[in-house]
Amino acid sequence: MSAIxxxxxxxxGLSADEYARALAILGREPNLTELGIFSAxxxxxxxxxxxxxxxxxxxxxxxxxxxxxxxxxxxxxIGEGLACIFKMESHNHPSFIEPYQGAAxxxxxxxxxxxxxxxxxxxxLNALRFGAPAHPKxxxxxxxVVAGIGGYGNCVGVPTLGGECTFHAAYxxxxxxxAMTVGVADAARIFYSAAAGVGLxxxxxxxxxxxxxxxxxxxxxxxxxxxxxxxxxxxxVGDPFTEKLLLEACLELxxxxxxxxxxxxxxxxxxxxxFEMASKGGVGIELDLDRVPMREDGMSAYELMLSESQERMxxxxxxxxxAEARRVFEKWELDFAVIGRxxxxxxxxxxxxxxxxxxxxxxxxxxxxxxxDRPWIPAPGVAVIPPAAVPAPDDPLQALERLLGCPDLxxxxxxxxQYDQTVMADTVQGPGGDAAVVRVHGTAKALAITSDCxxxxxxxxxxxxxxxxxAEAWRNLTAVGAKPLAITxxxxxxNPERPEIMGQLVGCVEGIRDACLALDFPVVSGNVSxxxxxxxxAIPPTPTIGAVGLIEDxxxxxxxxxxxxxxxVVLIGTTAGHLGASLYLREIASAEDGAPPPVDLAAEKRNxxxxxxxxxxxxxxxxxxxxxxxxLVALAEMALAGDIGAEIAVPEDAPxxxxxxxxxxxxxxxxxxxxxxxxxxxxxxxxxxxxxIGLTGGGRLTVGGRHAISIAHLRAAHExxxxxxxxxP
Amino acid sequence: xxxxVIVFPGSNCDRDIQVALxxxxxxxxxxxxxxxTSLPAVDLIVLPGGFSYGDYLRCGAMAAHxxxxxxxxxxxxxxxxxxxxxxxxxxLTETGLLPGVLxxxxxxxxxxxxxxxxxxxxxxxxxxxxxxxxVIAMPIAHMDGSYFADDDTLRSLRDEDRIxxxxxxxxxxxxxxxxxxGSRDRIAGILNGRRNVLGLMPHPxxxxxxxxxxxDGAALFxxxxxxxxx
Numbered sequence: 009m010s011a012i013x014x015x016x017x018x019x020x021g022l023s024a025d026e027y028a029r030a031l032a033i034l035g036r037e038p039n040l041t042e043l044g045i046f047s048a049x050x051x052x053x054x055x056x057x058x059x060x061x062x063x064x065x066x067x068x069x070x071x072x073x074x075x076x077x078x079x080x081x082x083x084x085x086i087g088e089g090l091a092c093i094f095k096m097e098s099h100n101h102p103s104f105i106e107p108y109q110g111a112a113x114x115x116x117x118x119x120x121x122x123x124x125x126x127x128x129x130x131x132x133l134n135a136l137r138f139g140a141p142a143h144p145k146x147x148x149x150x151x152x153v154v155a156g157i158g159g160y161g162n163c164v165g166v167p168t169l170g171g172e173c174t175f176h177a178a179y180x181x182x183x184x185x186x187a188m189t190v191g192v193a194d195a196a197r198i199f200y201s202a203a204a205g206v207g208l209x210x211x212x213x214x215x216x217x218x219x220x221x222x223x224x225x226x227x228x229x230x231x232x233x234x235x236x237x238x239x240x241x242x243x244x245v246g247d248p249f250t251e252k253l254l255l256e257a258c259l260e261l262x263x264x265x266x267x268x269x270x271x272x273x274x275x276x277x278x279x280x281x282x283f284e285m286a287s288k289g290g291v292g293i294e295l296d297l298d299r300v301p302m303r304e305d306g307m308s309a310y311e312l313m314l315s316e317s318q319e320r321m322x323x324x325x326x327x328x329x330x331a332e333a334r335r336v337f338e339k340w341e342l343d344f345a346v347i348g349r350x351x352x353x354x355x356x357x358x359x360x361x362x363x364x365x366x367x368x369x370x371x372x373x374x375x376x377x378x379x380x381d382r383p384w385i386p387a388p389g390v391a392v393i394p395p396a397a398v399p400a401p402d403d404p405l406q407a408l409e410r411l412l413g414c415p416d417l418x419x420x421x422x423x424x425x426q427y428d429q430t431v432m433a434d435t436v437q438g439p440g441g442d443a444a445v446v447r448v449h450g451t452a453k454a455l456a457i458t459s460d461c462x463x464x465x466x467x468x469x470x471x472x473x474x475x476x477x478x479a480e481a482w483r484n485l486t487a488v489g490a491k492p493l494a495i496t497x498x499x500x501x502x503n504p505e506r507p508e509i510m511g512q513l514v515g516c517v518e519g520i521r522d523a524c525l526a527l528d529f530p531v532v533s534g535n536v537s538x539x540x541x542x543x544x545x546a547i548p549p550t551p552t553i554g555a556v557g558l559i560e561d562x563x564x565x566x567x568x569x570x571x572x573x574x575x576x577v578v579l580i581g582t583t584a585g586h587l588g589a590s591l592y593l594r595e596i597a598s599a600e601d602g603a604p605p606p607v608d609l610a611a612e613k614r615n616x617x618x619x620x621x622x623x624x625x626x627x628x629x630x631x632x633x634x635x636x637x638x639x640l641v642a643l644a645e646m647a648l649a650g651d652i653g654a655e656i657a658v659p660e661d662a663p664x665x666x667x668x669x670x671x672x673x674x675x676x677x678x679x680x681x682x683x684x685x686x687x688x689x690x691x692x693x694x695x696x697x698x699x700x701i702g703l704t705g706g707g708r709l710t711v712g713g714r715h716a717i718s719i720a721h722l723r724a725a726h727e728x729x730x731x732x733x734x735x736x737p
Numbered sequence: 738x739x740x741x742v743i744v745f746p747g748s749n750c751d752r753d754i755q756v757a758l759x760x761x762x763x764x765x766x767x768x769x770x771x772x773x774t775s776l777p778a779v780d781l782i783v784l785p786g787g788f789s790y791g792d793y794l795r796c797g798a799m800a801a802h803x804x805x806x807x808x809x810x811x812x813x814x815x816x817x818x819x820x821x822x823x824x825x826x827x828x829l830t831e832t833g834l835l836p837g838v839l840x841x842x843x844x845x846x847x848x849x850x851x852x853x854x855x856x857x858x859x860x861x862x863x864x865x866x867x868x869x870x871x872v873i874a875m876p877i878a879h880m881d882g883s884y885f886a887d888d889d890t891l892r893s894l895r896d897e898d899r900i901x902x903x904x905x906x907x908x909x910x911x912x913x914x915x916x917x918x919g920s921r922d923r924i925a926g927i928l929n930g931r932r933n934v935l936g937l938m939p940h941p942x943x944x945x946x947x948x949x950x951x952x953d954g955a956a957l958f959x960x961x962x963x964x965x966x967x
Contacts, residue, residue, distance in 0.1 A: 163788040165749025249791025426847045428878040430943045433753040
């Protein structure tokens with residue numbers, strides 16, 4: 009083996025200090041394979057070395073939490089002996105370099121995280137952030153990412169139920185692809201990654217190992233320069249058919265008692281999965297690399313340990329479990345190989361051609377990874393813009409039409425229709441509502457699932473924006489009638505070595521913590537994606553929140569569609585007319601400025617608890633959270649979904665009319681009801697602000713008797729943008 | 738009604754059809770792994786949707802050579818009803834049990850939506866509970882659903898009343914918007930000459946439960962149960 013030079017250390021993304029630490033751990037110079045392992049294990053992607061000390065401050069517990077962060081995914085109790093297992097994870101860097109495969113393997117990875125723990129995946133969501141529509145790369149990235157997500161999820165047969173898709177020039181050089189999967193498992197049969205026990209077989213199953221994705225984790229832990237295309241070979245290639253077989257084979261074997269521990273081979277492949285299992289189980293592992301199923305001959309130990317070939321799992325089996333496991337994997341025509349055994353040495357030993365070629369202590373690498381308290385500075389405050397300082401439109405309904413057709417609010421039907429939304433025959437509500445609703449198979453219950461973040465708020469104020477993201481997720485679950493259970497957080501930021509970016513990370517974590525504590529909404533899993541910057545320009549802090557709630561009776565789930573004419577439209581929550589950082593300000597007044605709307609978490613909780621109870625009581629026929637674009641956009645979305653219009657009046661004592669109509673004050677809902685009197689009375693008793701603002705009916709939206717626009721006209725504006733954009737020559 | 742559902746590697750609607758059949762028939766179907774070379778005595782054989790063998794070669798092409806499919810074909814030729822949904826329809830055309838072929842969607846993208854269909858014939862075991870010309874809705878979800886056959890084949894399908902379902906709009910009419918994938922003659926489902934084999938791209942099993950947004954698919958299974966009990 010050649011001696012390790014400073015260049016080699018640098019190319020492996022290790023700092024001089026980190027290399028010195030590696031030397032101290034080994035007591036000698038590493039060989040190339042060992043250097044590669046250090047590099048992968050200590051990459052930001054695998055070690056969370058910049059974020060760990062902050063992530064530890066998040067609330068992770070509640071009586072219904074079975075397993076919080078630290079495993080492949082988070083687990084919550086949903087009753088009847090069942091558990092819901094979910095996580096969101098980013099695949100940003102690979103999706104920018106190779107959008108189809110980057111997004112596809114992102115979906116594959118998050119599906120495996122969920123079924124590794126014993127759950128059958130039941131739904132996926134995706135939060136997508138693209139650059140400006142006019143940027144020359146954007147359309148190609150949208151087409152590739154959407155096709156990749158669909159191509160993978162559709163084949164595996166897990167419904168993809170929407171999520172988010174927004175556009176902003178700040179993502180021109182770094183798009184975000186955050187994929188979330190939710191699964192359901194028997195609460196008594198959840199599988200973890202700790203390889204407890206000595207002398208047990210370490211088994212490799214799934215696809216063969218090839219030379220793809222080598223150093224993907226290291227790539228995802230560095231910024232882009234303009235030569236990012238040259239990194240295409242570090243992107244993995246997905247095989248959803250093999251994933252489907254692996255899913256079925258794993259679930260079949262999990263029904264037996266053969267498995268002690270199981271871990272998917274994701275980032276840093278065999279390296280990370282081996283260390284994870286050994287470290288958590290307090291054991292050592294010896295691997296015979298000659299037994300690893302290989303796609304091509306002559307792969308080096310370095311390549312085998314760092315390949316990120318997809319659709320692979322590592323398992324530790326009980327004594328005697330091998331025959332059963334082999335039978336199952338052979339039935340599904342997947343590779344099955346005993347590649348090693350657990351030991352009591354606390355060391356990872358790799359052999360090839362009969363000779364030891366690497367030997368590393370497990371705990372120091374996995375547990376004593378570098379952890380940084382990076383310097384950070386809080387973001388400078390942004391001034392609040394008073395409503396009167398924002399110009400009013402000539403006609404509010406023309407402004408509405410423009411908003412409904414702007415890229416962020418325009419219908420994303422073009423995207424959803426490429427996703428199988430109805431496979432598994434449990435989809436109660438697909439994309440387009442506040443939250444997706446999926447029946448828990450074989451029960452009367454349903455899970456509500458949402459993904460939320462408003463990057464323009466976070467760009468103005470990371471902490472307030474993160475509070476808002478959690479609050480909006482909680483509100484979206486509430487709006488379909490669900491009891492919010494827990495979240496998964498996917499923090500996307502720039503280079504943490506810059507104090508202002510680190511300040512954003514701290515702000516995001518503090519905001520999430522605040523909101524989770526106030527709303528009793530713990531974090532059970534998460535992911536951090538750093539270095540989302542190109543040539544020194546970072547993305548806005550984007551803390552995407554994936555959230556899950558429970559509906560005891562799926563038939564009682566509420567939708568946003570108006571159901572009947574002549575019902576009262578009730579506005580719940582306080583409207584101050586906050587236009588700072590709003591969509592109206594950006595799209596109509598052409599300014600991106602001002603502090604985001606503040607979130608009053610106590611009011612959020614009161615208002616939401618009230619709405620949920622009214623839905624459960626059957627008094628609310630349609631419900632929608634008021635978010636992007638404000639009240640008038642929310643009203644229009646309810647009208648479009650139900651194909652029923654409405655007439656509303658701006659109250660006398662309201663803020664300026666355009667601020668009342670388009671302000672993005674938080675903690676608000678619109679609801680329709682046939683029994684406004686009882687709803688208002690209940691609201692008074694619960695100290696929840698509520699008022700009737702109008703009536704449903706007709707084929708138009710009318711505001712203040714003066715302005716009107718037909719639903720058909722609004723629909724055309726809403727549906728037109730995306731297909732036209734994607735098919736333009 | 739005793740039914741068998743064939744499970745290929747990559748089938749992903751096998752559980753959905755299992756649930757729909759159990760609901761309609763009161764008894765669960767037998768799930769048959771593709772490697773079997775024999776089938777139990779059954780009244781109905783279903784080839785479910787999914788991506789058999791990943792659809793990597795050509796949709797349904799590999800599955801058509803599965804060990805069990807030879808037996809399915811033999812039963813079909815003896816008159817046992819066979820239903821192929823989505824990927825199952827593709828397998829049926831690949832085996833030659835149904836004419837024509839399902840090509841890539843005209844827009845070259847996967848399409849999933851609730852699609853209106855017109856019932857073109859009620860003269861079959863599968864469609865007897867519908868009204869002639871009835872406009873129904875069912876989910877579609879496919880990448881390769883564009884039905885193609887030559888003019889002679891299309892003529893005989895029409896002349897022999899073998900077109901079971903056509904894509905249409907909410908009023909039952911044709912037009913460019915009514916055809917989600919570019920199928921010739923807006924064909925969504927066809928019967929074989931003996932009328933015991935139906936292949937269709939839409940998913941009746943996904944609209945057999947009011948909670949999921951519709952029950953128009955349930956009539957197909959209930960119709961089969963009645964017809965096969967008679």
